[in-house]
Amino acid sequence: PIKALLFDLDGVIVDTAIYHYQAWRRMANTLGFDISEEFNEQLKGISRTESLEIILAHGGKTVSEEQKLELATRKNEWYLELVSQMTPANILPGVPAFFEAVKAAQLKTALGSVSKNARLILERIGMLDDFDAIIDGTKITRGKPDPEVFLKGAAELGAQPDECVVFEDAVAGIEAAKRGDMLAIGIGDPTVLTQADLVVPSLAQLTLERVLTLSAVGRP
Ligand code: G16
Ligand code: MG
Numbered sequence: 001p002i003k004a005l006l007f008d009l010d011g012v013i014v015d016t017a018i019y020h021y022q023a024w025r026r027m028a029n030t031l032g033f034d035i036s037e038e039f040n041e042q043l044k045g046i047s048r049t050e051s052l053e054i055i056l057a058h059g060g061k062t063v064s065e066e067q068k069l070e071l072a073t074r075k076n077e078w079y080l081e082l083v084s085q086m087t088p089a090n091i092l093p094g095v096p097a098f099f100e101a102v103k104a105a106q107l108k109t110a111l112g113s114v115s116k117n118a119r120l121i122l123e124r125i126g127m128l129d130d131f132d133a134i135i136d137g138t139k140i141t142r143g144k145p146d147p148e149v150f151l152k153g154a155a156e157l158g159a160q161p162d163e164c165v166v167f168e169d170a171v172a173g174i175e176a177a178k179r180g181d182m183l184a185i186g187i188g189d190p191t192v193l194t195q196a197d198l199v200v201p202s203l204a205q206l207t208l209e210r211v212l213t214l215s216a217v218g219r220p
Contacts, residue, residue: 004109004163005211011170019082023078025040045172049072086124097204111134112149112153117137150180151180171193184196
């Protein structure tokens with residue numbers, strides 16, 4: 001039976017993915033190139049330093065380690081400017097109702113984000129107390145698609161992988177969940193999140209009941 005639900009942050013609980021994109025784009029523009037929304041798809045769930053490497057390679061730029069640090073810091077400052085304006089109104093549709101159902105069913109919840117800003121964002125949207133465990137970029141050594149972030153979340157909640165469901169909007173995050181032997185619910189586009197066990201446009205289109213039924217069918 002399902003015991004624990006593990007939620008990605010960016011793109012599942014809040015739409016900070018768009019802020020990451022805007023901040024990276026601003027950085028790319030200062031270097032003289034642009035990044036498209038389609039290109040941005042592969043950055044979702046990828047750590048700050050890894051994202052920077054991918055963007056620099058895309059723009060054909062070689063910079064020193066010192067400059068890399070500077071660029072990553074600047075991007076984060078721009079990103080935090082956008083985050084500082086966030087309020088509970090930024091919580092994505094369907095999230096509050098879904099969490100109420102989860103609480104009523106007495107299931108455990110964990111956040112599984114590679115972001116180092118995760119706690120700050122949860123604070124801004126007033127959801128810091130909604131998670132029994134918070135695994136973020138400060139607690140992991142390997143980003144998604146490595147399953148570390150979700151395996152740590154499961155361990156902290158005392159759940160086995162087959163007792164966990166992961167909610168993810170990123171290709172790398174779905175892969176991390178599957179590599180961790182967990183059920184993976186994709187939030188977004190089914191043609192993008194092809195590895196997911198089920199894909200819905202947002203949590204507003206999903207009931208806890210459907211998740212629990214799916215897990216029973218998927219694991220007889
Ligand atoms: C998120 C985003 C990524 C971002 C990463 C690191 O992961 O999806 O785009 O690069 O966090 O964030 P920060 O720069 O704040 O440490 P997740 O796992 O929450 O989707
Ligand atoms: Mg995400």
